[in-house]
Amino acid sequence: MLFNSVEFLIFFPIVLAVYLILPKKVKYIWLLIASFYFYMSWNPKYVVLIVFSIAVTYVMGLLIEKAKKVSSKKWVLGLGIAANLGVLFLFKYLDFFFDNLNSLLSAVGIHAVEKPFDFLLPVGISFYTFQAIGYCIDVYRGEIKAERNIARYALFVSFFPQLVAGPIERSKNLLSQIKEMGERRLWTYDGIVSGFGMMLWGLFMKMMIADRVGIFVDSVYDNLFMTGTVETAAAAIGFSLQIYADFAGYSAIAIGAARVIGINLMENFNTPYFATSIAEFWRRWHISLSTWFRDYLYIPLGGNRKGKFRKYLNLLITFLVSGLWHGASWTFVIWGGIHAAYQIIEDLFKPVREKVDKALEVDRNVFSYKFGQIFFTFVLTTFAWIFFRARSVSVLGEYLSRLFTKWDPWVLSDDSIYGFGLDARETIILYLSVFVMLIVSFVRYKKGADIGEILLRQNRAFRIIVFVLLITAIIVFGEYGIDFDSNKFIYFDF
Amino acid sequence: MKKKILSFISVLAFVLILFFVLRSVYNALRWKDTTGDYLSSFDQLYATENDLIDVVFVGPSHCYDSVYPAYLWEDAGIASFDMSVSGQDRDSSYHHLVEFLKTQKPKVVFFEVAALIFDQNDNIGNEYRNLLSMRPSVNSVTLVGDYLKRYGRKDEILDYTARFPIIHTRYRELDRKDVIPYEPNSFMRGEHIRWNAEEIEYWGSENVEATPAEFRDEYTEWLDKVYDLSVKEGFSLVLWAAPYQLSGYEKTLFEGVADYAADKGLVMLDMNRMPELGLDVSTDFFDTAHCNAHGAKKVSDYFADYILENYDIPDHRGDVKYAQWDRDLEYVYRQKSIYDLSVTEDVNEYAKILSEMKDVSVIISLEGEYGRYYDDRYREVLSAFGISGEEYEKGGKWIFTGGECIKGHDNDLQEDPFYYTLGKYDTLKLDFEGDFLHPENVMIGHDSYSNAGYCLLFVVYDDITNEVVSTGRF
Numbered sequence: 001m002l003f004n005s006v007e008f009l010i011f012f013p014i015v016l017a018v019y020l021i022l023p024k025k026v027k028y029i030w031l032l033i034a035s036f037y038f039y040m041s042w043n044p045k046y047v048v049l050i051v052f053s054i055a056v057t058y059v060m061g062l063l064i065e066k067a068k069k070v071s072s073k074k075w076v077l078g079l080g081i082a083a084n085l086g087v088l089f090l091f092k093y094l095d096f097f098f099d100n101l102n103s104l105l106s107a108v109g110i111h112a113v114e115k116p117f118d119f120l121l122p123v124g125i126s127f128y129t130f131q132a133i134g135y136c137i138d139v140y141r142g143e144i145k146a147e148r149n150i151a152r153y154a155l156f157v158s159f160f161p162q163l164v165a166g167p168i169e170r171s172k173n174l175l176s177q178i179k180e181m182g183e184r185r186l187w188t189y190d191g192i193v194s195g196f197g198m199m200l201w202g203l204f205m206k207m208m209i210a211d212r213v214g215i216f217v218d219s220v221y222d223n224l225f226m227t228g229t230v231e232t233a234a235a236a237i238g239f240s241l242q243i244y245a246d247f248a249g250y251s252a253i254a255i256g257a258a259r260v261i262g263i264n265l266m267e268n269f270n271t272p273y274f275a276t277s278i279a280e281f282w283r284r285w286h287i288s289l290s291t292w293f294r295d296y297l298y299i300p301l302g303g304n305r306k307g308k309f310r311k312y313l314n315l316l317i318t319f320l321v322s323g324l325w326h327g328a329s330w331t332f333v334i335w336g337g338i339h340a341a342y343q344i345i346e347d348l349f350k351p352v353r354e355k356v357d358k359a360l361e362v363d364r365n366v367f368s369y370k371f372g373q374i375f376f377t378f379v380l381t382t383f384a385w386i387f388f389r390a391r392s393v394s395v396l397g398e399y400l401s402r403l404f405t406k407w408d409p410w411v412l413s414d415d416s417i418y419g420f421g422l423d424a425r426e427t428i429i430l431y432l433s434v435f436v437m438l439i440v441s442f443v444r445y446k447k448g449a450d451i452g453e454i455l456l457r458q459n460r461a462f463r464i465i466v467f468v469l470l471i472t473a474i475i476v477f478g479e480y481g482i483d484f485d486s487n488k489f490i491y492f493d494f
Numbered sequence: 495m496k497k498k499i500l501s502f503i504s505v506l507a508f509v510l511i512l513f514f515v516l517r518s519v520y521n522a523l524r525w526k527d528t529t530g531d532y533l534s535s536f537d538q539l540y541a542t543e544n545d546l547i548d549v550v551f552v553g554p555s556h557c558y559d560s561v562y563p564a565y566l567w568e569d570a571g572i573a574s575f576d577m578s579v580s581g582q583d584r585d586s587s588y589h590h591l592v593e594f595l596k597t598q599k600p601k602v603v604f605f606e607v608a609a610l611i612f613d614q615n616d617n618i619g620n621e622y623r624n625l626l627s628m629r630p631s632v633n634s635v636t637l638v639g640d641y642l643k644r645y646g647r648k649d650e651i652l653d654y655t656a657r658f659p660i661i662h663t664r665y666r667e668l669d670r671k672d673v674i675p676y677e678p679n680s681f682m683r684g685e686h687i688r689w690n691a692e693e694i695e696y697w698g699s700e701n702v703e704a705t706p707a708e709f710r711d712e713y714t715e716w717l718d719k720v721y722d723l724s725v726k727e728g729f730s731l732v733l734w735a736a737p738y739q740l741s742g743y744e745k746t747l748f749e750g751v752a753d754y755a756a757d758k759g760l761v762m763l764d765m766n767r768m769p770e771l772g773l774d775v776s777t778d779f780f781d782t783a784h785c786n787a788h789g790a791k792k793v794s795d796y797f798a799d800y801i802l803e804n805y806d807i808p809d810h811r812g813d814v815k816y817a818q819w820d821r822d823l824e825y826v827y828r829q830k831s832i833y834d835l836s837v838t839e840d841v842n843e844y845a846k847i848l849s850e851m852k853d854v855s856v857i858i859s860l861e862g863e864y865g866r867y868y869d870d871r872y873r874e875v876l877s878a879f880g881i882s883g884e885e886y887e888k889g890g891k892w893i894f895t896g897g898e899c900i901k902g903h904d905n906d907l908q909e910d911p912f913y914y915t916l917g918k919y920d921t922l923k924l925d926f927e928g929d930f931l932h933p934e935n936v937m938i939g940h941d942s943y944s945n946a947g948y949c950l951l952f953v954v955y956d957d958i959t960n961e962v963v964s965t966g967r968f
Binding site for chain 1: 497500501504507508511512515516519523650652653656658659660662663665666
């Protein structure tokens with residue numbers, strides 16, 4: 001059940017209506033039922049996996065808390081992590097493992113090994129296993145107490161707005177709110193208005209921008225033989241927009257839906273393309289995952305406390321793992337490596353850059369300097385996204401070769417650029433939508449609040465106009481309906 | 495408290511504004527045959543006051559091409575209607591009849607059975623016409639469910655029910671007919687007017703060998719549903735099959751319907767078994783499956799006689815409540831004139847037809863070499879329009895509308911262009927750019943209707959449909 005489906009349009013109001021009339025003390029049970037129904041609407045069989053993950057980490061949490069010795073706690077924690085990562089490996093990385101193993105074996109002349117299973121990737125598995133692992137580590141560190149009510153804990157892992165693509169929540173934030181559900185007022189007018197605004201904005205980003213530009217990007221990747229520098233460059237920029245509008249849009253809907261219910265989820269995107277460096281980009285992009293890796297991998301590895309070399313090594317490990325988390329393919333690993341390399345180079349050359357700036361009397365506080373930094377960072381992230389989108393090393397090679405060797409500016413004047421799924425009319429709609437997104441992002445950047453909160457500060461009449469315009473734009477110009485089938489959120493695959 | 499009241503008011507205002515905006519958007523985007531054919535009669539039904547229609551013909555294109563309610567009105571003042579949609583399948587025909595019965599109480603329902611010869615629509619336009627041209631209601635949702643379940647497309651039910659997932663992409667093809675209602679839908683009675691003819695090989699059952707065809711249980715169930723509805727609603731049900739170049743398989747199916755009718759005590763009028771209709775294969779058909787207006791005249795006359803003989807149906811002619819039928823009849827013959835304009839090559843004939851037409855604006859442009867190299871062949875024709883000999887010699891451009899003649903342009907290079915509003919939203923520009931080949935001498939909106947090298951040009955603008963229906967160059 002996608003957020004932008006008619007099914008969700010029916011599901012969510014029903015969940016809300018029942019949630020509204022139920023007593024506070026049992027509301028979480030209803031949300032748990034709704035969450036499981038939501039998850040099972042994809043593939044009922046895979047409910048077994050999430051139940052397994054919940055059961056294992058619930059028990060591990062209790063055992064960790066109960067264990068007296070640190071070594072025992074470590075063993076239990078290790079077991080809990082291994083069990084979750086084992087499931088993740090089995091369903092997400094087994095194919096990748098066997099493909100690489102067989103490549104190696106064939107290189108030395110040994111027959112290929114047959115895969116024992118052939119699974120479809122269960123939706124959301126990377127998200128909820130990481131959330132559950134994070135919980136175990138928090139209990140181990142003593143940052144929270146182990147949850148004794150299994151239903152509450154199950155809701156923490158399976159809470160439907162963020163179940164399939166995050167934000168990857170921390171137990172300190174989400175679990176504590178679930179525990180308080182029986183005590184505090186959940187429904188507020190402001191929460192509903194702000195949450196509704198977030199949901200609409202998320203749908204706008206997804207259906208007006210991500211899915212529209214996605215048509216062009218997919219067409220370019222599917223027809224690489226027709227392309228040259230202009231198309232591949234345009235598709236690279238297009239994919240930067242697509243993945244942002246898709247994932248940030250999804251996160252906005254998730255955060256908005258949770259806010260309507262009375263739960264505050266953590267921020268996941270904070271205008272990442274306004275970052276002035278790659279390090280800053282990662283403080284603004286997929287914040288729940290970057291901070292997860294920071295807290296549960298980078299810092300335990302030693303972070304930046306053990307000298308420059310270890311810092312760079314830790315950075316490299318963290319980003320390679322992050323790349324692999326996104327998908328079982330070498331292109332994702334390379335993408336992670338590129339981002340690590342960007343940051344290492346950025347850090348290494350920082351003193352040089354400062355000296356050059358000083359020598360040339362460059363004023364760093366002017367708009368043009370900052371704009372240049374933002375532009376340069378965007379170019380770097382866009383280039384890296386090519387590796388992320390390529391899906392295979394051979395496609396990547398072909399793409400880069402065309403990008404750098406087939407200069408074809410005439411496609412802009414002979415209109416053949418419109419032969420990749422988006423005609424002039426659709427392109428204008430896309431430009432206008434991106435322009436709206438740019439304005440909203442700028443306001444977000446300046447005000448430091450999300451669109452739901454910003455709208456809440458405005459007059460009622462303005463809010464009504466914005467809501468009506470957003471709904472009408474989505475209904476009329478959104479990419480959805482019978483003939484449209486590429487509307488899956490990109491991050492569901494990770 | 496004040497905050498709560500304000501919050502309540504703003505939610506209410508939001509819901510109301512959203513409702514009105516989405517309703518307007520829906521009305522523009524909803525499925526309509528804006529390409530010009532209008533092969534669903536729902537808009538025409540919805541434009542009809544309650545309880546006016548005495549006789550209804552239900553069926554697919556076979557029905558709207560074979561029976562013109564205009565002729566039944568002309569013959570006997572019978573207030574009839576074609577509840578007819580292209581590709582109307584079995585599920586649709588039943589639910590369309592149910593929809594019709596919501597506002598009308600017909601005494602007789604003639605139920606065409608050509609739906610037996612096709613199942614799922616292979617034409618997406620026909621599927622939309624059948625599933626989406628009905629107003630949203632429980633009945634329309636039930637039809638969507640029945641249709642899509644039958645063809646194993648359950649996952650599309652929500653999309654068809656919500657409609658926007660299907661119709662929203664029409665923003666790419668909107669034209670003015672989506673925004674401003676198509677005038678003929680306010681009075682037409684469901685017929686599809688086609689005056690042109692195509693010769694077919696044969697029609698009628700005696701010209702074809704019957705071949706085996708299974709009369710499936712689902713056919714009987716379909717007819718049973720309609721029969722039960724007739725009992726429940728108290729109308730007389732007559733089954734019928736329109737005349738066309740049927741196959742042996744279809745002949746057998748219609749025999750099955752006749753058997754069914756005999757069992758139920760119903761009448762089955764298989765017109766393929768009525769040589770007395772006198773249909774001519776060279777003049778009375780539009781194609782192998784459909785009658786044209788000449789054939790429809792013969793079929794409709796038969797129905798008029800049949801109804802008068804068997805039912806007590808009043809003659810409503812002269813009753814102001816039935817003005818739609820008068821306009822419909824006038825429109826059928828008007829379409830005949832438009833058809834004749836398209837086929838005639840004789841300028842006198844063309845002018846004669848024009849002079850008899852109502853609700854049209856006629857632009858006449860006279861320029862070029864007609865005076866020097868040609869004889870006075872157009873002088874007499876144009877004098878009938880009130881253009882004097884002096885004006886004829888000078889040339890120029892005129893507009894005739896509502897019985898009035900307006901001189902538009904003198905073909906003088908120095909003269910400014912002349913602009914005139916045609917119909918509800920078109921603007922005519924008359925000008926002279928120095929030669930009679932110039933495309934901008936006569937323009938309506940973006941479209942050029944210049945003489946294109948001919949000396950005499952007629953442009954006929956339909957004031958009812960707000961479009962150009964004929965251009966004659968001589």
